[in-house]
Amino acid sequence: MNKKTLKDVDVKGKRVFCRVDFNVPMQDGKITDETRIRAALPTIQYLIDQGAKVILASHFGRPKGKVVEEMRLTPVGVRLSDLLGKNVQKADEAYGDSVKSLIEAMNEGDVLLLENVRFYPGEEKNDPELAKSFAELADVYVNDAFGAAHRAHASTEGIAHHLPAVSGLLMEKELDVLGKALSNPERPFTAIIGGAKVKDKIGVIENLLEKVDNLIIGGGLAYTFIKAQGHEIGKSLLEADKLDLANSFIEKAKEKGVNFYMPVDAIVADDFSADANSKEVAIEEIPADWEALDIGPKTREIYRDVIQKSKLVIWNGPMGVFEIDKFAGGTKAVAEALAEAEGTYSVIGGGDSAAAVEKFNLAEKMSHISTGGGASLEFMEGKELPGVVALNDK
Ligand SMILES: Nc1ncnc2c1ncn2[C@@H]1O[C@H](COP(=O)(O)OP(=O)(O)OP(=O)(O)O)[C@@H](O)[C@H]1O
Numbered sequence: 001m002n003k004k005t006l007k008d009v010d011v012k013g014k015r016v017f018c019r020v021d022f023n024v025p026m027q028d029g030k031i032t033d034e035t036r037i038r039a040a041l042p043t044i045q046y047l048i049d050q051g052a053k054v055i056l057a058s059h060f061g062r063p064k065g066k067v068v069e070e071m072r073l074t075p076v077g078v079r080l081s082d083l084l085g086k087n088v089q090k091a092d093e094a095y096g097d098s099v100k101s102l103i104e105a106m107n108e109g110d111v112l113l114l115e116n117v118r119f120y121p122g123e124e125k126n127d128p129e130l131a132k133s134f135a136e137l138a139d140v141y142v143n144d145a146f147g148a149a150h151r152a153h154a155s156t157e158g159i160a161h162h163l164p165a166v167s168g169l170l171m172e173k174e175l176d177v178l179g180k181a182l183s184n185p186e187r188p189f190t191a192i193i194g195g196a197k198v199k200d201k202i203g204v205i206e207n208l209l210e211k212v213d214n215l216i217i218g219g220g221l222a223y224t225f226i227k228a229q230g231h232e233i234g235k236s237l238l239e240a241d242k243l244d245l246a247n248s249f250i251e252k253a254k255e256k257g258v259n260f261y262m263p264v265d266a267i268v269a270d271d272f273s274a275d276a277n278s279k280e281v282a283i284e285e286i287p288a289d290w291e292a293l294d295i296g297p298k299t300r301e302i303y304r305d306v307i308q309k310s311k312l313v314i315w316n317g318p319m320g321v322f323e324i325d326k327f328a329g330g331t332k333a334v335a336e337a338l339a340e341a342e343g344t345y346s347v348i349g350g351g352d353s354a355a356a357v358e359k360f361n362l363a364e365k366m367s368h369i370s371t372g373g374g375a376s377l378e379f380m381e382g383k384e385l386p387g388v389v390a391l392n393d394k
């Protein structure tokens with residue numbers, strides 16, 4: 001990476017504004033998945049050990065520039081204190097005099113968690129005044145929020161123009177793993193693309209077709225490809241305006257010598273629900289009134305085989321409606337194939353695929369699970385991430 005990292009600056013005794021992504025799933029005030037908090041610990045612990053005054057900032061949810069009581073970072077602060085084994089002070093605001101006084105009282109190695117930065121309208125607008133107000137709090141800026149690096153906001157981009165700005169350890173690791181995979185992949189290199197819509201994956205498919213040896217398609221978006229190839233798909237998800245695009249991807253794969261894999265069978269259901277009737281059918285035999293909600297057993301075998309022969313696999317998007325057990329088998333089969341494949345480096349591109357791997361208790365078996373959903377997707381599209389671009393060059 002050509003950007004400065006935490007190891008390139010001296011933070012002893014300095015006030016460090018450290019942007020993290022503590023946007024964790026929460027239900028009734030309880031954190032339901034703390035992966036992102038744990039992923040930020042190495043940077044926070046490093047700053048503590050170096051004797052920095054650690055000022056943590058994060059967004060949470062989408063409060064749209066207003067204070068929303070349920071979106072305060074208080075529960076995150078409590079959990080972070082437990083995980084660090086030391087007191088984390090929680091501010092009720094994210095800048096201004098009250099915050100400055102709290103910082104003045106800090107000793108080296110102390111940790112302060114600011115309030116949700118999205119309570120201020122200037123955050124998402126990347127308001128230069130708000131960026132300055134954040135910068136006034138500190139001597140050094142560390143961006144460890146890979147999950148929010150695709151957003152050009154005041155705490156992810158604007159602030160970097162006012163302070164020495166470096167990446168944190170998580171940011172560095174994410175960029176290293178994903179960057180190496182895309183620029184210098186071990187081969188055979190396979191991408192597995194699933195999820196609901198073709199629309200969301202156009203850029204990723206386009207970019208990956210230039211790089212991979214195998215492209216595997218699954219999930220709801222697969223049925224637009226199946227329809228484009230002339231098969232009836234019943235009530236399965238269809239984006240009628242993407243049929244030509246789907247065919248152009250298949251053509252491009254042929255031209256590039258990329259093996260393009262689509263489902264050969266499916267689990268179809270007469271309703272989108274847990275108690276629907278369901279059955280296995282060949283892909284050319286999806287009944288008119290049924291919808292395909294998962295890849296079938298023959299497809300799973302083919303995909304497993306490709307995975308096992310790959311040296312590197314990037315996976316983004318589930319193979320079926322994995323939230324419903326009946327239609328989780330295809331996603332689980334892919335996760336298991338990745339877990340069992342020896343000598344295969346597996347990169348999970350965040351979001352729903354990461355949630356699926358967690359659900360099947362296979363997270364430990366993956367080589368790298370990205371903490372970014374949208375951010376990893378944009379990275380895989382080949383886009384530059386504003387939160388990274390703004391950091392100081394080496
Ligand atoms: N065959 C299908 N029919 C309908 N919905 C499907 C099908 N397969 C998968 N899905 C749904 O697609 C959703 C995931 O798609 P989505 O594109 O939102 O996620 P993703 O690709 O993981 O992206 P992100 O990283 O942003 O979370 C899941 O909720 C899943 O139930």
Ligand SMILES: O=C(O)[C@H](O)COP(=O)(O)O
Nearest residue numbers: 021023061147148373374
């Ligand atoms: O959850 C995420 O993908 C990041 O925290 C970014 O959140 P956002 O999509 O609300 O900007």
